[in-house]
Amino acid sequence: MKLAEAEDHMQKAVEATQRSFNTIRTGRANASLLDRVMVDYYGAPTPIKSLANIGTPDATTINIQPFDRTALTSIEKAISLSDVGLVPNNDGSVIRLNIPPLTSERRQEFVKMASKFAExxxxxxxxxxxxxxxxxxxxxxxxxxxxxxxxxxxxxxxASKEKDITTV
Structure with a gap:
C-alpha cells in the first residue's frame, strides 16, 4: 500500500464516520436519520430513500411518501423495528415521523452512540x-x-534548486 493510497483510505474512513454521525438524532428532523433503515421490499433489503421521497416540512416532522403504495406497510414496519426510536404514523399515503424533544437520558444515549461510531x-x-x-x-x-x-x-x-539559484 502506498502512502497516497493509505491517505485516501483514511479520508474515506473519516467520511464514513461522518455519515454514521448523520444518522444520530439531534432534536431536529433530518432525512439522514433513516439512512441505516432497510426495508424488506419483495424479499430484498432496500434503503428507504430508494423506495420513497423523504422530506422535512418543519423542524419536528419527517414525511415519507413511497413511490409504490404497496410498500407503505413494509416501510412502517422497518421504521418500527429499527433503532431510530421514532413511531411512524401512517395515513394511507404518507408516513409521518414526529421528532419529540430529546430528554437528557436520550441525549446521553446518543452521545454514547456517537462515541461508538467515532471509535x-x-x-x-x-x-x-x-x-x-x-x-x-x-x-x-x-x-x-x-x-x-x-x-x-x-x-x-x-542540489537542483541550489544549481538554479547559483546559476547567473
Whole structure:
C-alpha cells in the first residue's frame, strides 16, 4: 500500500464516520436519520430513500411518501423495528415521523452512540495506518525501497534548486 493510497483510505474512513454521525438524532428532523433503515421490499433489503421521497416540512416532522403504495406497510414496519426510536404514523399515503424533544437520558444515549461510531472510525484508521507501515517495511526488506530513498530524492531536488539559484 502506498502512502497516497493509505491517505485516501483514511479520508474515506473519516467520511464514513461522518455519515454514521448523520444518522444520530439531534432534536431536529433530518432525512439522514433513516439512512441505516432497510426495508424488506419483495424479499430484498432496500434503503428507504430508494423506495420513497423523504422530506422535512418543519423542524419536528419527517414525511415519507413511497413511490409504490404497496410498500407503505413494509416501510412502517422497518421504521418500527429499527433503532431510530421514532413511531411512524401512517395515513394511507404518507408516513409521518414526529421528532419529540430529546430528554437528557436520550441525549446521553446518543452521545454514547456517537462515541461508538467515532471509535469504529479510529480503529479503521489505525488498521489502515498499520497496513501501510507493514507494506513499507516489507518493501524495505525486499529492497524495493531503501530507508534513505526519499531523503536522497530531497537532496537531489535541493542540489537542483541550489544549481538554479547559483546559476547567473
Amino acid at each position: 469504529e472510525g479510529k480503529v479503521a484508521i489505525r488498521n489502515i495506518r498499520r497496513d501501510a507501515v507493514d507494506s513499507i517495511r516489507k518493501q524495505e526488506k525486499s529492497s524495493d525501497i531503501s530507508k534513505d530513498e526519499y531523503i536522497a530524492k530531497i537532496e537531489d531536488v535541493l
